[in-house]
Amino acid sequence: MIPMVDLKAQHSKLKQEINEEINKVLESTQFINGPNVKELENEIKNIFGVKYAFSCASGTDALQLSAEALDLGPGDEIITTPFTFISTAWAISYCGATPVFVDIDPKTLNIDLNLVEKSISNKTKAIIPVHLFGQPVDMIALKKICDSKSIKIIEDCAQSFGAKIGNKLTGTFGDFGCFSFFPSKNLGAYGDGGLITTNNENLANKISMLRNHGSKERYYHDIVGYNSRLDEIQACILRVKLKHINSFNTDRRRVAKKYSSLLENSEITLPFEDGIGEHVYHQFTILHKGRENIRKRLASDGISSAIYYPVPLHKQKVYKTDHGKKSYPVTEFVSKNCLSLPIYPELEDNEIEKITNLILSELK
Secondary structure, eight states: OBOSOOHHHHHHHHHHHHHHHHHHHHHHTOOSSOHHHHHHHHHHHHHHTOSEEEEESOHHHHHHHHHHHTTOOTTOEEEEOSSSOTHHHHHHHHTTOEEEEOOBOTTTOSBOHHHHHHHOOTTEEEEEOBOGGGOOOOHHHHHHHHHHTTOEEEEEOTTOTTOEETTEETTSSSSEEEEEOOTTSSSOOSSOOEEEEESOHHHHHHHHHHTBTTEEETTEESSOOOBOOOOHHHHHHHHHHHTTHHHHHHHHHHHHHHHHHHHTTSSOBOOOOOSSEEOOOSOEEEEOTTHHHHHHHHHHTTBOOBOSOSSOGGGSHHHHHHHTTSOOHHHHHHHHHEEEEOOOTTOOHHHHHHHHHHHHHHHO
């Protein structure tokens, strides 16, 4: 049995250290707004070289709070990709703005920057680029477009913790960087969690209030806010894992390199690295017209695989009325042919060889 993600293997290596930190929290009985939350925020702030980092309850909340902090709302248009998890679009819809989908690049599977500029209107107020599967969007090129038109940027970094462009990490280019700590992420908690980065003091003050009932001071509420806080136990777990994130990502790249070397001479389309950024391989996603047969072959030997994403956002029932008649040909092609293979830091070479041998045998 080879799972998509083996959280048990990761936990076994860190079990003693994590249990010690959890026990300290239990002994302290300070489960909300404790020191681990603040320390985690400070550690990430220092690693990323940003002025502000705010934890929150989830990656979805991180996106929503960021959109609200920018005062985005009815009448505004926000550009994003239709090939992403639904939370990206929820952030737009929650604040009452209109999502404008732009097709993806056929190689990187990220939003196609050549199409972005054509989609900008006088109603465009922001763009949410998604660093899909751990592959950074070309943020330098995107910032040139947005800066010239005073368009705000909310980076969706849910799948790209640790990915870089040059010496800058994703989440440091836009007005906001939004992260998810869902358990299967490169840096995952043992429950839900999220984080927002920014360098803007005014925006930071808004986020600080929005995530905590709209208040600066307890029992005094300045704006309508939310209860979106990371708890102390999740924070202490994340602090332990944060020490290992570079090695986790290095091992993910090792796994990806092994997959690619074994499949490079096949008819499989492999993940593309554009050389602009450093991919951290949250997913290793291949393309093939026979993906269902490949998937069945793997499953017959106890090997998991997944389809991210089988239904693009413009085809989802919730958005179909407004977007269903529009065509995004690359997105639609990829959604019909993509297959994500198991990838996690602990995946061994012999397991990768087993997976690729089964795939190659199916293609004969």
